[in-house]
Amino acid sequence: xxxxxxxxxxxxxxxxxxxxxxxxxxxxxxxxxxxxxxxxxxxxxxxxxxxxxxxxxxxxxxxxxxxxxxxxxxxxxxxxxxxxxxxxxxxxxxxxxxxxxxxxxxxxxxxxxxxxxxxxxxxxxxxxxxxxxxxxxxxxxx
Numbered sequence: 001x002x003x004x005x006x007x008x009x010x011x012x013x014x015x016x017x018x019x020x021x022x023x024x025x026x027x028x029x030x031x032x033x034x035x036x037x038x039x040x041x042x043x044x045x046x047x048x049x050x051x052x053x054x055x056x057x058x059x060x061x062x063x064x065x066x067x068x069x070x071x072x073x074x075x076x077x078x079x080x081x082x083x084x085x086x087x088x089x090x091x092x093x094x095x096x097x098x099x100x101x102x103x104x105x106x107x108x109x110x111x112x113x114x115x116x117x118x119x120x121x122x123x124x125x126x127x128x129x130x131x132x133x134x135x136x137x138x139x140x141x142x
Contacts, residue, residue, distance in 0.1 A: 023049060023050055024047065024048070024049045024050075024054075024065055024067065024068040024069070025047070025048045025049075025068060025069045025070075025071060026045060026046070026047050026048075026063075026064030026065065026068045026069070026070045026071070027045065027046040027047075027048070027071050027073050027078065028045045028059055028064060028070055028071070028072050028073065028074075029043055029044075029045070029059055029072055029073055029074040030043075030044045030045070030046065030073035030076060030077070030078045031043075031044070031073075031076070031077045031078070032044045032046075032077075032078050032079070033077055033078070033079040033080075034079075034080070035079065035080040040077075043058060043059045043060070044056065044057065044058060044059065044078075045057065045058070045059045045062040045063070045064070046062075046078065047062065047064065047065065047068070079104075081104060081105070081106025081107065082103070082104045082105045082106065083105070083106070083107045083108075084100065084105045084107065084108040084109060084133070085109060086109060086111070087100070087105075087108035087109045087110060088110060089108060089110045089135060093121055093130065093132075093135075094130060094131075094132070096132070097130065097131070097132025097133045097135070098131060098132040099132075100132060100133035101131070101132045101133050105133045106133055106134065107133055107134045107135075107136060108133045108134070108135060108136070109135075109136045109137065110135055110136070110137045111137065111138050118135070118137055121135065122135060122137075
């Protein structure tokens with residue numbers, strides 16, 4: 001599997017499904033669907049270090065590093081994040097963006113009706129202070 005596909009696949013699992021305090025996390029025994037149309041890959045281990053994929057492959061060949069937080073994903077699937085092409089996010093963005101993420105939506109749109117502070121919300125996301133799905137917007141409509 002290509003690393004670029006793996007990065008897309010893990011966006012949701014990394015930021016929204018797994019809360020860890022360690023710098024290294026190993027997701028073990030996962031079934032990976034990469035979104036390319038290829039069949040599912042069974043019993044995969046994914047090693048994440050400082051928020052980036054360090055290694056990925058069959059569990060028989062990849063083991064969790066010493067001291068890593070291990071998350072057993074037996075019976076669970078890892079797949080690409082979903083992009084919501086027609087979304088609505090109002091002033092209560094924080095809980096809405098988190099809810100989108102829980103559904104596997106990593107990016108959502110908000111077309112029109114944005115308040116003037118949309119730039120501030122996007123900046124808060126970039127700083128890591130506003131977690132959840134990323135917002136794409138046209139800011140103002142015609």
